[in-house]
Amino acid sequence: MKKPGRNDECWCGSGKKYKKCHIDFDERMEEIEAQGHQIPDHSLLKTKEQIEKIKESAKINIAVLDYVAEHIRAGISTAEIDRWVHDITVRMGGIPAPLNYEGFPKSVCTSINDEVCHGIPSEDIILKDGDIVNVDVSTNLNGYFSDSSRMFCIGEVSAEKEALVDAAKQALQEGLKEVKPWKFLGDMGNAVNEYVKSCGYSVVREVGGHGIGLEFHEDPWVSYVTEPNTGMLMVPGLMFTIEPMINMGKAPIYTDEKNGWTIYTKDGLPSAQWEIQVLVTEDGYEIITY
Ligand SMILES: [Zn+2]
Numbered sequence: 001m002k003k004p005g006r007n008d009e010c011w012c013g014s015g016k017k018y019k020k021c022h023i024d025f026d027e028r029m030e031e032i033e034a035q036g037h038q039i040p041d042h043s044l045l046k047t048k049e050q051i052e053k054i055k056e057s058a059k060i061n062i063a064v065l066d067y068v069a070e071h072i073r074a075g076i077s078t079a080e081i082d083r084w085v086h087d088i089t090v091r092m093g094g095i096p097a098p099l100n101y102e103g104f105p106k107s108v109c110t111s112i113n114d115e116v117c118h119g120i121p122s123e124d125i126i127l128k129d130g131d132i133v134n135v136d137v138s139t140n141l142n143g144y145f146s147d148s149s150r151m152f153c154i155g156e157v158s159a160e161k162e163a164l165v166d167a168a169k170q171a172l173q174e175g176l177k178e179v180k181p182w183k184f185l186g187d188m189g190n191a192v193n194e195y196v197k198s199c200g201y202s203v204v205r206e207v208g209g210h211g212i213g214l215e216f217h218e219d220p221w222v223s224y225v226t227e228p229n230t231g232m233l234m235v236p237g238l239m240f241t242i243e244p245m246i247n248m249g250k251a252p253i254y255t256d257e258k259n260g261w262t263i264y265t266k267d268g269l270p271s272a273q274w275e276i277q278v279l280v281t282e283d284g285y286e287i288i289t290y
Contacts, residue, residue: 001026001029001030001033001039001041001042002042003018003026004018005018006018006019006023007019010022011042012042012045012047012237013047013048013049025235028182029233029235032182032233033233037184037233038220038231038232038233039232039233039235040219040220040232040233040235040238041219044211044218044219044220044237044238044239045235045236045237045238046213046214046237046238046239046279047237050144050213050214051237051239051279051288053141053142053144054144054145054146054213054239054288055288056141056142056144057094057139057140057141057142057144057145057146058139058146058148058277058288058289059092060088060089060092060093060094060139060141060146061137061138061139061146061147061148061289062148062289062290063088063092064084064085064088064089064137064139065135065137065148065149065150065290067084067088068081068084068085068135068137068150068152069150069152071084072127072133072135072152072154073127073154073155074127074128074129074131074154074155075126075127075128076126076127077121077122077123077124077125077126077127078110078112078119078121078122078125078127078133079121079122079123079125081108081110081121081135082106082107082108082110082121085107085108085135085137086099086107086108089107089139093141094139094140094141095139095140095141096108096137096138096139096140097138097139097140097145097147097216098136098138101216104118104120104261105120106120106121107121108121108135108136108137109134109135109136109149110125110133110134110135110136111133111134111136111262111263111271111273112125112127112131112132112133112134113131113132113270113271114264114265114268114269114270114271115134115262115263115264115271116204116207116245116247116253116263116264116265116271116273117134117136117207117245117262117263117273118261118262118263119134119261119262120259120261120262127154128154128155129154129155129156130154130155130156130157130158130161131153131154131155131157132151132152132153132154132157132161132164132165132270132272133151133152133154134149134150134151134152134272134273134274135149135150135152136148136149136273136275137149138216140216143214144213144214145212145213145214145215145216146212146277146288146289147212147216147241147275147277147289148241148275148276148277148289148290149243149273149274149275150274150275150290151165151168151169151272151273151274153165160248161248161270161272163199164201164246164248164270164271164272165272167195167196167199167201167246167272168244168246168272168273168274169274170195171192171195171196171224171244171246171274172192172242172244172274172276174191174192174194174195175188175189175191175192175224175242175244176188176242176276176278176285176287177191178190178191179234179242179278179280179284179285180234180280180283180284180285181234181235181236181280181281181282181283181284182233182234182235183233183234184228184229184230184231184232184233184234185220185222185223185226185230185231185232185233185234185240186223186226186227186228186229186230186231187228187229187231188222188224188226188234188242189222189223189224189225189226189231190226190227190228192224192242192244193224193225193226193244196224196244196246201246201247201248202246202247202249202250202251203224203225203244203245203246203247203251204244204245204246204247204251204253204271205223205225205251206253207245207253207263208221208222208223208224208243208244209221209222209224209240209241209242209243209244209275210222210240210241211238211239211240212239212240212241212277213239219232220232220240222240222241222242222243224244234280235280236280236281236282237279237280238279238280239277239278239279239280239288240277240278241275241276241277241278242275242276242278243273243274243275243276244273245271245272245273246271246272246273247265247267247269247270247271248265248269248270248271248272249265249267249268249269250265250266250267250269252265252266252267253265253266254266276288276289276290277289277290
């Protein structure tokens with residue numbers, strides 16, 4: 001940990017002297033690190049100004065998903081959803097973060113039924129009655145990033161699929177209960193996993209959440225198959241996504257070899273995912289986008 005001198009300005013951007021600001025905070029982090037835990041670098045902790053700018057980005061993300069929620073229906077292609085996302089984001093002054101990200105060809109991920117994530121919108125994929133669809137939206141506004149996803153049930157969906165979608169949403173609440181300063185990310189992940197197991201479902205292991213804010217994907221990587229009291233220490237200013245992918249059947253997945261992106265369940269059973277972006281605060285958490 002790089003620390004300023006006692007009388008130097010604090011690293012947090014408050015303008016206060018270090019000894020009057022984060023000195024005790026850093027000492028507490030160092031004690032925890034000495035016990036063998038992983039602590040966040042100061043660069044991962046968002047300042048007040050950064051948080052305000054990230055919230056401006058999140059406004060676009062939320063507006064886009066609200067629009068999708070109102071207009072998604074059987075008979076439209078996933079390319080249509082891609083156009084909505086692109087046009088609204090650009091109109092509001094943002095850039096869809098997935099577009100050209102590591103070569104991703106579209107502005108949004110649309111993942112249907114047994115697609116776990118990273119489904120690529122296409123004119124050839126038409127939503128039909130009974131589908132469950134994850135729409136994953138990410139926004140870059142002036143270099144500040146937001147990211148969230150929701151599930152949509154198209155027309156009449158089977159009770160089994162509906163239960164899966166509901167459980168995936170509830171899993172976020174179970175994880176959120178553990179998001180508190182001076183607890184560990186592993187506490188959050190374990191709460192998600194225990195809940196999902198109690199429903200008879202499984203959590204995908206290979207794909208997880210991530211830090212976010214000044215980059216689309218920052219440290220830490222966020223797993224939901226974790227032990228309590230492990231993983232990165234949560235402290236105020238840390239921002240990350242909670243986005244467990246919940247499989248109705250077994251956890252194993254595979255990646256589409258042809259497009260290199262889309263991930264499917266190995267057993268062909270459906271998968272569901274909701275995603276929120278959260279900030280750790282002095283007394284718990286704040287949801288930045290949903
Ligand atoms: Zn400070």
